[in-house]
Amino acid sequence: MNGRFPEDAYRRKVVSFDVPSACLGRPVTVRVFLPPGDADAEARRALPAVYAQDGQHVFQYGRAATLAHALIAEGVLRPFRLVGIEVNLATRLDEYHPEGRRNAAYRCFFFEELLPAAEARYPVPPSGLRRIAAGDSLGGTVSFDLALDRPDLFQGVISLSTAFVPALLRRLQATKTEAIRHLRVFQYVGTEETAVQTRLGTLDILAMNREGRRLLEANGVDVRYVERPGAHTWGAWQKILPESLRHFFGS
Template sequence: MTDSIYLKRTVIKQDIACPLLPNGNRSVRVYLPPGYQEILSYPVVYCQDGEEFFNFGRIATIANKLIIDGDLDPFIIVGVDVDKKNRTNEYSPDESGFESYSRSFLENIVPEIEKRYPVRTDWTDIVLAGDSLAATVSMHIALLQPDKFRQVISLSGAYYPASRSIIAAEKDLSWLYAYMIVGLQETDYETDRGSFDFVDINRKTRQLLEERGAHVHYEEHDGTHVWGFWQKHLAQSLQHFLA
């Protein structure tokens, strides 16, 4: 089988009304699997940093390959875009835009996706995914609505002190399932908040989660804080929850 068959992807781009957000809506892109049928139901993966997951992570091509090769049953992917100028404000739990964005995701985006597409609504068939700060907001959305969101893919999560304090305040996280990776060369990464050791950050977060009973699959690999690293581990992370 040639690689060309994996590149025949169905991705629908649309806007969803989000009154709490500055421009009143949010763009999403929805991947529909090969053989998609509206009469069936599908697991769903919600990706923050949606545009980057599709363009740099090549998640639609990776999903096609997993499904066509028979490694996974068909599933839907929803990538939620973000304005990079406002990304930290929306994704960091200690910033002013976090509440508006998290409420918009929970109250507008997810319900609209569930209305338009046959996605499953049980937590066992829902995965939240993110890279860096997008992993952080995915984790905090799970903490906000644990009855629905319990499975998180965290690619080099940016768990700054405010995030770790929120996690530390939780008493029981035995309901949470996290798949965490970080690159061993991410020890001095420059962000808009300064330079951070992401290996140390993720090790500390893993410890906080496990001390509270969370089920954590944690891996460290050679790699830096870039999509070239994360893309290599997307297939395995999807298989971890959807196989």
């Protein structure tokens, strides 16, 4: 024993399962990072959850489970679970973009199928910090949409170079302040993201984020805004992940 957790708790643990989806017409693989001390016998204890889009990339390129595990084991972060929702790259744009033809289906999947399946296995607390939506680029776009759809379910958003497309900006402009002023947002964007090549064309992600921040703060949202040198890549997002997690779970 080391005074905090059993020695075997220092071995990183990620489990996965499939969620059948009538909304999307396909099963969706979900990966869950279990924090140190969250042994099988204790897996039903209530812990906050970070629901991350582009789940396979968050774990592979972001090294999110490895980073979170080390920081929790060291006592830097309080325990939480990370739920990575794997994306089908062929339908990503249609599912994540607010005007995508499969966007309504994705949101149906998230609320009606994913949350019940995930939280039947791994419950969140009944109050306080319960759920955070997280995503990069268009994954950040849909994360904001989910939080705006059900602000009663979410307490925060981790936004990594979010594509604040016109449809999302319009929605933020139309949102009633009292509905989202409780949200906390960690918002990162790289200063090199001024001409990002995407399937939507060339986007000035930096300018988009500055406008997104303005609208969020106009609605009373608590925004921790970070601009640093960096491109629109997982290399930059991996570096900022620990800081984004400390913002919500720092001990």
